[in-house]
Amino acid sequence: MPKAKQPHIAVVGAGAFGGWTALFLRRQGARVTLLDAWGPGNSRASSGGETRVIRATYGPRAVYTHMAVRALALWKEHQQRWHRQLYHPIGVLWLVEHDEQFEQAAIPILRDAHVAFELLQGTDVARRYPQINTDQVRWAILEKDGGYLLARRACAAVLEGFQAEGGEYRQVAVQGPIQPGQGELTSITLSDGTRLTADRFVFACGPWLGPLFPEVVGERVHPTRQEVFFFGTPPGDARYTEPAMPVWADHGSRFMYGIPGNEWRGFKVADDTRGPPFDPTTGDRSPSAAALQIARDYLGYRFPGLKGAPLLEARVCQYEQSGDEHFIIDRHPQAANTWIVGGGSGHGFKHGPAVGELVARLVLTGAAPDEQFRLSRFAR
Numbered sequence: 261m262p263k264a265k266q267p268h269i270a271v272v273g274a275g276a277f278g279g280w281t282a283l284f285l286r287r288q289g290a291r292v293t294l295l296d297a298w299g300p301g302n303s304r305a306s307s308g309g310e311t312r313v314i315r316a317t318y319g320p321r322a323v324y325t326h327m328a329v330r331a332l333a334l335w336k337e338h339q340q341r342w343h344r345q346l347y348h349p350i351g352v353l354w355l356v357e358h359d360e361q362f363e364q365a366a367i368p369i370l371r372d373a374h375v376a377f378e379l380l381q382g383t384d385v386a387r388r389y390p391q392i393n394t395d396q397v398r399w400a401i402l403e404k405d406g407g408y409l410l411a412r413r414a415c416a417a418v419l420e421g422f423q424a425e426g427g428e429y430r431q432v433a434v435q436g437p438i439q440p441g442q443g444e445l446t447s448i449t450l451s452d453g454t455r456l457t458a459d460r461f462v463f464a465c466g467p468w469l470g471p472l473f474p475e476v477v478g479e480r481v482h483p484t485r486q487e488v489f490f491f492g493t494p495p496g497d498a499r500y501t502e503p504a505m506p507v508w509a510d511h512g513s514r515f516m517y518g519i520p521g522n523e524w525r526g527f528k529v530a531d532d533t534r535g536p537p538f539d540p541t542t543g544d545r546s547p548s549a550a551a552l553q554i555a556r557d558y559l560g561y562r563f564p565g566l567k568g569a570p571l572l573e574a575r576v577c578q579y580e581q582s583g584d585e586h587f588i589i590d591r592h593p594q595a596a597n598t599w600i601v602g603g604g605s606g607h608g609f610k611h612g613p614a615v616g617e618l619v620a621r622l623v624l625t626g627a628a629p630d631e632q633f634r635l636s637r638f639a640r
C-alpha cells in the first residue's frame with residue numbers, strides 16, 4: 261500500500277506552545293516548518309528568562325491540574341530522552357494566611373489527579389522552613405512534585421529535539437495581519453520577501469496574536485507588563501536555595517511567588533498582579549522603582565534574613581493575558597486549516613508539552629477543541 265501523503269504544517273512561534281506543538285506534529289509524521297521572528301525563548305518572548313514554576317494547584321480549575329500532571333510526565337520523559345535537566349523537583353509551598361478559598365478548592369482536585377502533596381500546619385512550616393516568616397501562616401500545601409523548569413533553555417532543547425526528528429526551522433517573521441480567504445489559508449508572507457505555502461497552519465505567537473489577527477483575537481489577548489527581581493543571598497548561605505527551600509506561592513494581599521535556587525541567578529521574587537498594557541516588540545524593559553519597592557517590602561516581610569538584600573538582576577516580561585485566563589486553542593473561524601494557540605495568561609509555560617500534544621492531535625485529526633478553550637466563549 262502506498263503511504264498517504266503527510267500534510268505540510270507551518271507552525272509560527274517557537275515558544276512554549278509552538279515549539280512543543282511542532283515537535284508532536286513532527287513525531288506524528290507530518291512535514292513541519294517552524295518559524296520564529298527572534299528564536300525560541302528569546303528575550304521578548306513570554307517564554308524567555310531562566311525559570312518558570314511548575315505546579316498543579318489551580319484552585320477550582322481542575323482542567324489545569326490535570327493538564328499540569330500530563331505536562332509533568334512529558335517534561336520528565338523528555339529530559340530523560342534528551343539527557344539534560346530541565347525540571348528541578350524542589351516542591352512548591354502554598355502559604356495560606358487569611359484567604360484560603362483557592363487552596364481549599366484545590367485539595368479535592370489534587371487528590372483526584374493523584375498529585376503528591378502534604379498539608380502542613382503553620383507550626384510545621386515554621387519548623388521546616390525557619391527562614392520563612394510564618395507569623396500569619398495558618399496552613400500550607402506542599403506539592404512534592406512541583407518545582408521549576410528551565411525556560412529559555414527548554415525552548416532551545418525542544419527546537420533541537422524537533423530538528424533531530426526531522427523538523428525544519430527558519431528564523432523569519434510572518435507578516436500580519438493574517439486574512440484567510442475562501443475558507444482556508446493557503447500561504448503566508450515572510451519577512452525575507454518570500455511566501456510559504458502549507459496545508460495547515462498553527463499560530464502560537466504569544467503576546468503578538470492580537471495584531472496578527474486583529475478581528476478574531478485583537479484585544480482578547482492583551483499583553484501586560486510583568487516585573488521579576490533577583491536578590492542576592494549572603495555568601496555561602498544555603499538556606500535560601502534548593503534543596504533547603506521549595507518554590508513558594510503566597511496568597512497574601514497580593515499574589516507573590518518565587519524560586520529560591522533559580523539556577524544560581526539569585527533569589528527570584530515576582531508579583532502575579534497584572535501590570536499595565538505592554539508592547540512586546542517596542543516596550544521599554546527597564547524595571548520600575550515602584551515594582552522594585554513592592555518586591556523589597558515583600559522580601560523583608562516574608563524572609564526577614566533577606567531584608568535589604570542587594571538586587572542582582574531584574575527582568576520585564578509580559579503576560580499574554582486572555583480575559584478569563586483560560587488558554588485559546590481553536591480553529592480560525594474563517595479558515596478550518598488554521599489554528600490559534602495562546603492566551604497563556606501568566607501560567608502557560610509548564611503546560612507546553614501537554615498543550616503541544618493536544619494541539620497536534622486536534623490539527624491532525626480535526627477533532628473539536630474543548631469549549632473552554634474556544635474563541636466563541638468571548639462572544640457570549
Ligand SMILES: Cc1cc2nc3c(=O)[nH]c(=O)nc-3n(C[C@H](O)[C@H](O)[C@H](O)COP(=O)(O)OP(=O)(O)OC[C@H]3O[C@@H](n4cnc5c(N)ncnc54)[C@H](O)[C@@H]3O)c2cc1C
Pocket residue numbers: 272273274275276277278279295296297298299300301302304305306307308311312313314432433434435436464465466467468472486487488530577578579580601602603604605606607608609610611
Ligand atoms: C514574568 C513571567 C513569569 C511567568 N511565570 C510562569 C510560571 O512560573 N509558570 C508558568 O507555567 N508560566 C509562567 N508564565 C507564563 C508563560 O511563560 C507563558 O504563558 C508562555 O511562555 C507563553 O508561551 P507562548 O509560546 O504562547 O508565547 P511566547 O513564548 O511569547 O512565544 C511566541 C513566539 O512567537 C514568535 N512570534 C511572534 N510573532 C511572530 C511572527 N509574526 N512571526 C514569527 N514569529 C513570531 C515570538 O518571537 C515568540 O518566540 C510567566 C510569564 C511571565 C512573563
